[in-house]
Amino acid sequence: MTSQPPITSHSNQTIKAVKRLRMRKAREEEGTFVIEGVRHLFDAVEAGWVLRIVLFEPSDLARPKTAELIEKCRASGATCLEVSRDVMAGVAKRDNPETVIAVAEQRLYELDALDVSADKLSIVLEEIRDPGNLGTIARTADAVGAYNIVLVGSTCDPFSPEAVRASMGSFARIRFTRASLEDFQIWRAGWSGQVVGAHLEGAVDYRQANTSGPLILAMGTEQAGLSDTLSRTCDELVRIPMVDGVDSLNLAISTGVLLYQIRANSGYF
Ligand code: SAM
Secondary structure, eight states: OOOSOOBOOTTOHHHHHHHHTTSHHHHHHHTEEEEESHHHHHHHHHTTOOEEEEEEOGGGGGSHHHHHHHHHHHHTTOEEEEBOHHHHHHHHTSSSOOSEEEEEEOOOBOGGGOOOOTTOEEEEEESOOOHHHHHHHHHHHHHTTOOEEEEESSOOOTTSHHHHHHTTTGGGGOEEEEEOHHHHHHHHHTOOSEEEEEOTTOSEEGGGOOOOSSEEEEEOBTTTBSOHHHHHTOSEEEEOOOOTTOOOOOHHHHHHHHHHHHHHHTTOO
């Protein structure tokens, strides 16, 4: 039960702290991020993410799903606070705000903890810049059961509101790892599985690639593509054909095409 009245002030310390998490610097300092929406929060709770603070509008407890979520959050030890609609709109920064917003602890995995056993498909994203692309890739990876995403080099933040939102809850099931290019090279040298790189000048048509066994798909950055260094760690560089005059496919789209081809090759679906 909540004993306090709903928070109605935008200058409440907790509200200000949650709004601060819009900034990457604040997220990195605190090691937390914001998850919006009942459905995405269920995904997070089910996947064991630790929620610290949960904001909700009291009138929404009339919705069974919201009431169930708040109950689960309380049981997990999160501080659940009632807020006014106006405050909720300020936190969500949208006209049609989500009715439950939570602060969760970030979860990142070490490269050495990467589970790359036979049925696992992993993705390496080099210097990805666009959080919308990252969220879309997480959503697609989740759809094909590829739960490891390794962010190589300096990348956008997987815990930004844009990336989390674009993933449509899939971020909760993805194991994100961050690594420098050098560390990835060292790790790769000690791993016997296949790394397939997506490259505009790849020698192999993506439908002919050898994708059997434990596999990592390496994707290049939006601007410059796959670096020569990362390309050299790949067993094969594959290309998706395009008609003359087209520069390239969008990063998230090409990742989706390749993930589905890899799964089709192995009869996964
Ligand atoms: N100008 C960049 C380049 O030279 O690679 C374009 C980068 S593209 C927007 C981002 C990434 O998507 C590429 O690095 C590659 O990994 C993948 N990609 C896009 N189109 C592709 C294609 N037709 N074949 C293979 N990979 C592709």
